[in-house]
Amino acid sequence: MKRRIFAADSSWTLVVVPSLSKLCLLTIVDNFEAVAKMPLFEELQPTEKHFIEERLSPDLPLHLTASRVSDGVYWKRCCKQRWKLCDVSHYSHSWKRMFFERHLENIIELFTPGVTEPQEVLNVVPFCQRYVKRLDISQLLLPIKEPQGEEEVFTLILEPEDELNQSKMGHFDFSILLDRLTNLEELSLVYRVKQCGMNFEWKMFEMTDQDCELLAKALKSCETLKVLRLRFSQVEDKKCRVLVKSLLDHPSLRELDFSYNLIGDRGARGIGKLLSRSHLEILDLSDNKISSHGAQAIAHALSKNSTLLSLNLHFNHLTDVGGEAIGRALMSNETLRHLNLGGTGVTWHTAVSLSKVLQQNNTLKTIVLSCNKLGDVGGKALEEGVSENISLTKCDLGLTEVDEQSLSFISERVCRNQDSELRKGK
Template sequence: MVVAKTPIFEELKPPEKDFIEERLSLDLPLHVTASLVSDGVFWKRCCKQRWKLCDVSHYSHSWKRMFFERHLENIIELFIPGVTEPQAVLNVVPFCQHYVKRLDISQLLLPIKEPQEEEDVFKLNLEPENEVSESKMDHFDFSILLDKLTNLEELSLVYRVKQCGMNFEWKMFEMTDQDCELLAKALKSCETLKVLRLRFSQVEDKKCRVLVKSLLDHPSLRELDFSYNLIGDRGARAIGKLLSRSHLEILNLSDNKISSHGAQAIAHALSKNATLLSLNLHFNHLTDEGGEAVGGALMNNETLRHLNLAGTGVTWHTAVSLSKVLQRNNTLKSIVLSCNKLGDVGGKALEEAVSENIGLTKCDLGLTEVDEQSISFINEGVCRNQDSELRNEK
């Protein structure tokens, strides 16, 4: 092409570049525009044409990054195993790999079921359910892609179908064992990944352990979000091991099936951990046995800043344990204990601790049966610490 032989576009002044980009056809092939057209008006036009909502601030104010991230997301979300050729995804990689830093995949489609003859359906109904091949329900294979995205830092996945209509099946809302193995392989190869979110995907202990094994000693991972899954104590023990062999800063395990035993495993790792800043265990059934274990771990931890134990079945025993932490630990910035039965005893213990603490700037005690006077005193202490923090920042 003449343009390739005389690359004078970058030598033009900004108004001249805009003039040309405003008139470039949006139908130009990506292999041409990706390399020749820099971030600016042209890519803004491309985004505005395809999507109604375009908040470029979520993409470091780069229209080109927005286009390629969302373009790749759309291809993956509409990928039908057995129908869509994997090459349809891989063909885009050379153009987008330098711009894709985050992928937010909100659905993953299943293979299309072939219509069965009446006789085949009868035979299928006679077969035990566990003999039906699970591989037929596998989703997109991330192992063919992630190692090629050399700048990928954030990956958010949900194994679900957004609009299933009358074709609803529970398998539309979970990852298979094969999906898990392939994703684990992909995660291990993606050494630039800093944030992994895998939510609402029916991840239980077995799958959790497979995924965690691939993340041990990961060089870049800083945030792990496995919320809204089915992880129990065996999965929690694996995550405890991950805390001792990673540099995690944020861990979200909210709304799973972790009990006191799993909480104790996480607490044991927490007592020796020096990187974790935020731990979210809300809506797990920890009880006081688990809550007190976390409190005991924080007696030896000077790193954690945010702790969420909302709706975990703890009582005043855990509140007393945490009050002892607050009397000697000024690292904690926020504690959420809402939707637990702490009662007046728990409230008084926290009130006394907060009066001496100079670090806590948030203490959520909604729906805890703590009396209003104690809550008022705790809020005063928290506000005092907030004001002090603001003065120090100035």
């Protein structure tokens, strides 16, 4: 006689009973700290690992996940949990790289000298050093200033200014970190404090002498670095020369951006020396305090350089002395492709010099001369220069007082070169 058994739950069915393999995988998820160290975990199939990674807690300690959990869904979940904006295309479509780069950036940006222990940063390095290729540090904090009594304030007033500067503690010390990041290729720094509110002080927006010395030491030891950006940090001639000295003969540096600082002619001479002893391809010195003397030093180096592809001197006061020097340098330079002299105080004299360059140079692709008083004479000179030129695909003459006829002629020739470039590409 057959017996029938009725389930207490009418919706129960054999279909929802988990398989033994699934139960085992769920057990691994619940006990990952113990199981991850076993050889068994490495023997799992890719689909089984994916199943586990979809369910692991994003809050697991890095010493468990960094080396054992591969790039993919787990690290995507970790990123999405911590940050609202997660464009993985900026990280070569690697979620793991995104997590470790942004995690290390956050630690450095919140590092408070004298309060945060440097070991807190160094503890993360063994887990992230394989994945960190770029660091974009948008703020660096100063030490917390303790309240001072009347006697202490009086003592500080009596102390010589040099002694006070020497005793100032700087920002985060990059010399303890960069040589450990063996895959670092790109470093962007801004010495400033975001959202400082009522605590605003000018020193929050500049690197100290101590910062400069330590960063120079760190840069020299980071032989994989290809791109260095140090902007909005009140870098003047002295600091510029200290940094440049550490970059001489650097084996891999290709791009240097010191824009929006206070670099003058002495700093520019140091950078001229760097052009002679490096493989720089991109140099951005826009919005500094370089005058004609500094421009002449850069031009001298440019005349002998064979690697630089882009030079940006936008918003420096070069005048025609500097502009013409650069024009003469380009008569012998066959490498530079992009030149920006916008807002540099040059006139038609520089336009005439560059016109001669364009008549024989078929390397330059971009020239920016906007916000300069070139006038009709400058426009006519550039007309003559571009008439036979076959390489120039952009010529920015906005706000230069060049007449419409010259602008139209130059634009027509540039468009012709653009079309020719496109046909070559096909």
